[in-house]
Amino acid sequence: MDLSNMSSADLRNLQEQVKRELKQREGQDLAKAREQILAIAQSVGMPLKELVGGVSTARGGKKTGSVAPRYRNPADESQQWTGRGRQPKWVKEWLDAGKDIAGLKV
Numbered sequence: 001m002d003l004s005n006m007s008s009a010d011l012r013n014l015q016e017q018v019k020r021e022l023k024q025r026e027g028q029d030l031a032k033a034r035e036q037i038l039a040i041a042q043s044v045g046m047p048l049k050e051l052v053g054g055v056s057t058a059r060g061g062k063k064t065g066s067v068a069p070r071y072r073n074p075a076d077e078s079q080q081w082t083g084r085g086r087q088p089k090w091v092k093e094w095l096d097a098g099k100d101i102a103g104l105k106v
Helices: 008-043 089-096
Strands: none
Touching: none
């Protein structure tokens, strides 16, 4: 196909046709992939969630789950912190006392 002989309007029309076709094919490819994944899960007698490792797409495809704690309160070992998010009160108190956070490492 020689694009150099096409008018701008024809090129835009062709571009829209290509976009529509790509969108349709992506949908078909996705449906085919889902069918294949379900067939694999059924062939091994395993729930789909277990087959894919429990990955949740609720958060944009990111894995959800727990993170191992990195810090533990020496005064109360049931209090742990992963090092993510807001510091617990006991960590803040530890640091305010001038102590190094390395003393809380698990």
